[in-house]
Amino acid sequence: MEFLDIDKRCTPGLYGPRGTRPGHAFWTNCDHSSKCGWLYVIDFSDGVIKVGRTTDARQRIKRHHWDAHKRGAEVRRWWISVKHSNTSETEGVLKQCCLRHWRLFDGDEYFANADFDMAVTYAMFFRYTRPCNGEILRDNLRG
Structure with missing residues (x-):
């Protein structure tokens, strides 16, 4: 995975404090085999973070609110990347980065x-690899 100079990087994504929702619809159908989506990081009140990828960020964050509540924790904040088509690659690299610093809490995406x-x-x-042209056109039309 290649790192970018700060002036050349993609827009940094969206942040959300506990209880807020993303500002636009985070759902997509792509014209290519690898669906476009988002990389995300979620911070829980028990000191655990979750990294992952999704094609529906709104529902995924909502689901993590429910899952956290089951174990007595809350979602404190979250970050969502720009929309991109290489989500599998970016998720894998982010997991590797996290493993260098923190131990796994549960599965291979939760870090204590x-x-x-x-x-x-x-x-x-x-x-981040740009979404396909069909996806960009749909986003602009929804705009």
């Missing part, structure tokens, strides 16, 4: 005693 800001900083400098 993790630093949300550091995880987001890693993710902000990844090279």
Whole structure:
């Protein structure tokens, strides 16, 4: 994965404090086999962060609110990348970055005693592959 100079990176994505929702619809159908989507980082009140990818960020964050509540935690804040088509690649690299610093809490996407800001900083400098032309056109028409 290639890192970018700060002046050349993609827009840094969207942040959301607990209880807020993304400002626009985060759902897509793509014309190519690899669906476009978002990379995300979620910060829980018990010191755990979750990194992942999704094609429907709104529903995914909502689901994490429910899952956190089951274990007695809350979602404190979250970050969502720009929309891109290489989500599998960016998620894999972000997991590797997190494994260098923190131990796994559950599965391979939850990290204990993790630093949300550091995880987001890693993710902000990844090279995100633009969505396909059909997806860009649909976004502009929805605009």
